[in-house]
Amino acid sequence: MAKKPITFDTPFDTYTSSGVIGEGGAGRVYIVNNSAGKEYALKCLAPERINTERLKRFKNEMQYCQRNNHQNIIRLIDTGAIFIKDVKCPFYVMRRYSGTLRTIMGKLKTDAILPLFSQILDGIEAAHLAGVWHRDLKPENILYDQRKNRLVLADFGIAHFEEEEIYTAVETRIASRMANFQYSAPEQRTRSVKIDNRADIFPLGLILNEMFTGEILQGAGYKKISDTSGNHAYLDDLVEMMTQQNPANRPDSIAKIKMELIGRRNAFVALQKYDESKKQVVSAAEPPEFEPIQIVGLDYESGILKLQLNRNVPPGWEQEFQNPRGGHQFIIGYGPERFNIRGDTASIGIRDNESTIQKVVDHAKNYVAAANQGYIQQEKQRARQESQHKRAELERQIVESEKRKNILSNIKL
Structure with missing residues (x-):
């Protein structure tokens, strides 16, 4: 006997489930159709998993994604709450995407990888500039829009929000830190260790290497990007820096990673900044907001x-x-x-x-x-x-760095 569809009501629409497409540590993601028959995805906290901490985290996630306007971060369409098994469960509605980075990773042409990876960098950088650290980066949490060939970050369920941005204070427990063992930074697996934005740099390095090699970087002797693409061999050094066990040895910002890529003449990579007047992340090449003279x-x-x-x-x-x-x-x-x-x-x-x-x-x-x-x-x-x-200067610095590296490797006393 087929299960009865679940109906999710909000003040503005009604959404009816037609199946479950995902399940995580705190909730489920449903395929739903609104009253006009349009298909969406809906994330709802599971009643048996609700506790005070998860409610607070879910609220933080909803509040951040509601005010987000960056194209590489998920945007919410509607929100509400439903009683399931006599438990009030919050939910939010978002676009349904055609897949995730996981589903397309093995099908990408080599030349398409870095432009897509730069979109992930843009999304994470936008979050970091707003004082938000994702802390659960993995291919499954990066959605793919096939029509626009765009990657979108999702699932900010265990993200860290800066104090001035946070809506409810949440204690970070070891269970939350361990939500993503394969891609989590080493410091997330240790008690009483301070975690900052560099905890996102580590999984980004793993993801970059995996996008080229199809394998998750583990230990010594791992498969490198140079093993699959000689034209991108320079990325091996970048991956090594991003995946350092000690966060102090990793790049301390997404901008540093982008500068390395820009220096290699990757025209699609662009720096970003936080525009205080607009309260949003914009291109670093965009001039400040101008108040018209009158x-x-x-x-x-x-x-x-x-x-x-x-x-x-x-x-x-x-x-x-x-x-x-x-x-x-x-x-x-x-x-x-x-x-x-x-x-x-x-x-x-x-x-x-x-x-x-x-x-x-x-x-x-x-x-x-x-x-x-x-x-x-x-x-x-x-x-x-x-x-x-600035791009020309970064390119010059890379050329000089490569020249020095080659001389020191080949010239012998």
């Missing part, structure tokens, strides 16, 4: 028209005001180049009737709008140039 007042005295701006103009903005991109309209003798801009004031000498003064003010508003747009373009170009310069 005219907020005016004064006229002794033949001088003074326009009050909302703040001091940044370096380079005045140039865009006085030389608008794409042309401009002006009154002869009162063009944008005639304005004197100091701090938060734009002034121009004008002895004429009110009609002319009004036209100058109207044109000035257009000059300000054009200057704002031009300044944004100027900053984007500057950020691109800085990024290109």
Whole structure:
């Protein structure tokens, strides 16, 4: 006799299960269909496994993923709770993905591996920049979107959240640390050892090596990337650094790993940063958020028209005001180049009737709008140039490092 489908209700929709597609230490993942028949995945805490710690962790996971907007981290669609066996069980709804890194790992062409791995780096880096350490990285927890050829991090169930980000304080118990023995960092298997973001660097090294070799790195004499792809032999040193037993000997950030890959001319690898104004992770090549300059007042005295701006103009903005991109309209003798801009004031000498003064003010508003747009373009170009310069410098450093390594290996006293 077939089991009766489980119905999950939220304030906004109803989801009906059609099967279980996964099960972990704390819950189950169901295939569900909403009231419109669209298919999703739904993760629910199992009633027999619910305790105070798991409830707190599940809440932390839900809160983080709800406010996440990074393309390589899972996003939640809906949340709710259901009574199962008289126990209130929280759940969340997400997209159903076509597979995981585990399901595609043996089918990848060599040239496709690093671009996909860089997506994992982007997701983990975004979490780290937000003060979150995953601590349960493994191929099964990295979902795959076949349509977009995109990898997405999931299952933040035992993640660490920085104190200012955490919603409920949770004690890390040894059982949580041991959730993933094959891929867990050595320090996660030891009591009373401080665990930080480098606990994610270790499994990333294992995953990188496995994506190329098909084998999990264990002990000495393991199969190396150079054994399968000579063009990627340089990755062996990186894997060795990432999988050091002592976390102090590993790269201390995802950015360090990316810099090594960028130095090898991997154009698809990009650095990221946390934009405080946007409260999100963005490309490191993206210029800071620009607050537009606006005219907020005016004064006229002794033949001088003074326009009050909302703040001091940044370096380079005045140039865009006085030389608008794409042309401009002006009154002869009162063009944008005639304005004197100091701090938060734009002034121009004008002895004429009110009609002319009004036209100058109207044109000035257009000059300000054009200057704002031009300044944004100027900053984007500057950020691109800085990024290109940094990439070129990293490439130069790698060339010098390889040259030194070869000389020290081949030259004998």
